[in-house]
Amino acid sequence: MKGKQLFAKKIAEETIGVLTEDEVLEKIEFPKYQEQGDLAFPCFELAKVYKKNPASIATELATKTKSSYFSKVVSEGPYVNCFLNKKHVSKEVLVEIQTKKEAYGSLSVGQGEKVTIDFSSPNIAKPFSMGHLRSTVIGNAYANILEKCGYKAIRINHLGDWGTQFGKLISAYYRWGNEQVVRQDPIKELLKLYVRFHEEAEVDSRLEEEGRLWFLKLEQGDKKALELWQWFREVSLEEFKGIYKLLNVNFDSYNGEAFYNDKMEETIQLLKGEGLLSTSQGAEVVTLEEHNLPPCLIRKSDGATLYATRDLTAAIYRHKKYQFAKSVYVVGQEQSLHFQQVFLVLKKLGFNWASQLEHLPFGFILQNGKKMSTRKGKVVLLENVLREAIAMAEKSIEEKNPTLQNKSKVAHDVGIGAIIFQDLKTDPQHSVEFSLKDMLRFEGATGPYVQYTHARACSILRKSNRYNGNESLDGLSDEPSWSVVKKLMDFPTKVQESYEQANPSEIATYLLSLCREFNKYYAHCKILQEDNQLASRLALVECAAIVIKEGLSLLGMQAPSEM
RNA sequence: GUCCCAGUAGCUCAGCAGGAUAGAGCAACAGCCUUCUAAGCUGUGGGUCGCAGGUUCGAAUCCUGCCUGGGACGCCA
Structure with a gap:
């Protein structure tokens, strides 16, 4: 990351008056192909200003950009391509990760402020469905990511108990x-x-x-x-609670809808006091015509309250109780309109914190292209799926590693991991077709693949009995390890992106790419080999293990050291 | 009817604050375990990036229209 900054600085120095360092930084990209180097700066914009062709500008810039951090800077067509000094940079990255350990990639943007996050929220007297699984794993992962970014996450299970x-x-x-x-x-x-x-x-x-x-x-x-x-x-x-235990998800509050029963009258009075309530077809509503939206129903014609009434009340209560910096709702996208309405009503009530509320919608789990419906009884029970996944992991262990200690614990971590990862690896917004087969897959782009990579790394560290992480290292300069180092360098950026976009799948897809590189490295290099690079190679393995474990932990998954 | 979301390899998906040759996994086929866990690695085949325009030096990515699928649209949540 420092390499990028330095590259931007150097380019900016050569283009004074045209581009600032920040502008250059924004334009720098990561080439797709390794032969093209580690960083690239496209010269199209400069071509317009200088009225010269971009390729000749690139050539000129390339010869002027020098640093001990760069092994070479060359032009290729309209691009200035920069090759980082692998030995130098890899050493710095490895030392940083070894020093910070699991805190590598942490941000402080949250400054300890609170974020309430409303997720899972299953309906009482109904089975825990696959849809609730999505809310549960996405919400839990996002809460972990928020904490990684310095927030205090308050996990709320807004039970559908009313x-x-x-x-x-x-x-x-x-x-x-x-x-x-x-x-x-x-x-x-x-x-x-x-x-x-x-x-x-x-x-x-x-x-x-x-x-x-x-x-x-x-x-x-x-x-x-x-x-x-x-x-x-x-x-x-x-x-x-049995299911949460299996998934290893915990909540700070189980206050569901019923909890707000005795607080709703106050909300209604508040609305009345502000003159927002009007009667329509016997029901009491808040009109939202000015926003081109249908009215928000507050009280039914028979006097009973509605979902919106409870959500309004809950939002007010939570703000009073937690003074949140943000309040997130991990609820299916079919409720987008509802949240739009609720947030607007709070705004109309004059609460300036209404802008801190955020609906994080997610797509459906489809069956034959259609949304699953509880009313018709066509649901797949999550608990059965979880048990099946664990049983399959157990079988796998019996086949592949029968002497493993802790078999049942590992089977649990791997089976559950497969389910969680399968859900989190796709963009939350996308609807996904329900596939038991895919959920129970342990090969390819899966949770167990990531966990397996971690276990392999741990295994090497165990076997290198003399390694303690304190050896001085001089860095690595070969291509296979450099690919891994570059991935490791990416982690902090990915954490930030997953936070900014409220998208845990950023972490999941990142982990897959890191593991792919690590496994290539593992297949092509003999790590435990006595030579003067041994300490550096082991450091690389250790750092990969640290980052994989931390990434999995953000997703709410375990990283067994053997499997 | 109005609004929202999606359409990329046979299948599941990445890529989408524009950039160089569109990537993975699964499935198919061909290889690699007396050496660090083969839940792995290597290779082959497979693409009008839904369609048509537009903006741009440059579009899978941005804009408009259309097609297809899904969802939401007052007393369910």
């Missing part, structure tokens, strides 16, 4: 439910009831009515309704 759906469920339970049956396998039975409700409601419209009525009762504190709700919530949460 709403009309519970009226429907209670109604269904009273119609067809049986306590014994539900106790045996709560979520599965409750889902059955929920699905049946929707099936029957299609032919009998009175059911919808009844469901709404039960929810109203629930909201008014009806004892029987509350008891059932409480029961549904408890058994569900228990099951969810």
Whole structure:
């Protein structure tokens, strides 16, 4: 990275009055092909100013740009190509990583400020679906990235534990439910009831009515309704916590929608006080005509509250409680309009912190090109998938490394890692077709591939019994190791990009490229070989292990040292 | 109908604050384990970057229109 800065400085010195150092820095690119060097500066812009052809400008600049940091600077067509001094730069990079260890790549932009991050948020009495998996792993990874950037992340699981759906469920339970049956396998039975409700409601419209009525009762504190709700919530949460344990995800708060019940009246009064509420078709709404958006529904015509009311209340509560610098919602893209509305209503209420709210949408998990639907009962249960992944990892270990210690722990880390990585490697915004086959794949561009690379690196370090990381090194200048060093140099930039774009997949794809380079290196160089480069090679292996482990940790994955 | 998102190799995806020869993985085929973990590495084949215009010295990348798929659009969340 310093090389880039220096290159920019040198170029700027030669183009005084035309380009500033920062402008040069912006234009510098990384050539695609190794023969073209490590850094490149295109001269098209200068050609316009100097009214000369870019190639001759490049030639001129190339001869003038010199530093002990560069091994050579040459022109190639309209580009000035810079080759860094491999030995010099690699030594500096390796020492930096060895010194900073897992703190390598950390940023301080957050300055310890708080960011609340609302993610996972499954619905009570429904199975934990693949869609919630996305929210969970993306949210958790983004929270880790925020922390890497100096923020204090507050992880909030905004449980879907309130709403009309519970009226429907209670109604269904009273119609067809049986306590014994539900106790045996709560979520599965409750889902059955929920699905049946929707099936029957299609032919009998009175059911919808009844469901709404039960929810109203629930909201008014009806004892029987509350008891059932409480029961549904408890058994569900228990099951969810099992999944979080498997995924190794923790929350600072499980305050779901119900938590805001007694706080919503205040929000409604606030809206009323500001004169924002109006009545429309019997419901109370905040109009957003000036933004060309449909109105935000605050209270239904039957007096019950809505999703938006709860989200408004939650935002206000969270700001009061945490004084966040940012508040992020990792929720599916189908809710984009909803968040747009909620954020605008808060702005209309005069909260200047409304601009610090951010919806981080993600795409659907599709089945045959269509969104999965819980209502029709067509869901793939996450827990089964996780268990299957672990079992497959176990089988793999039996085949490949039967004498491994800690087999079950490693199988867990690898199986879960495969699932998490599969999800995080694609851009969150993109919808993805559900594929069990891809999730359970351990070869190629997968989590286990990255973990395996790490384990290999660790294995070498273990075998080099004399290496302790304190040997003085003189750097490496061969091509295979240089490719790895360049990747290692990229890590801080990637951390920053993944933060700025709120995109964990930046880290995942980066790790794949680093591992690819490392594995090439591993295949082509004998590392444990007694010569005067041994310490440098081992340092390279150690640094690769550090960065891979830290990268995986940002994604919420473990990095076993053997597998 | 209005708005949002996507369309890159047979499949899954990178690349998209414009830049040199469009990259991986899977699948197919051909190789590499008496030497650091073969969950790996090497090679071969495979592309009108949805279509048509435009901006630019230069477009997969930016703009406009169209086509295709998905989603959202008042009492679900």
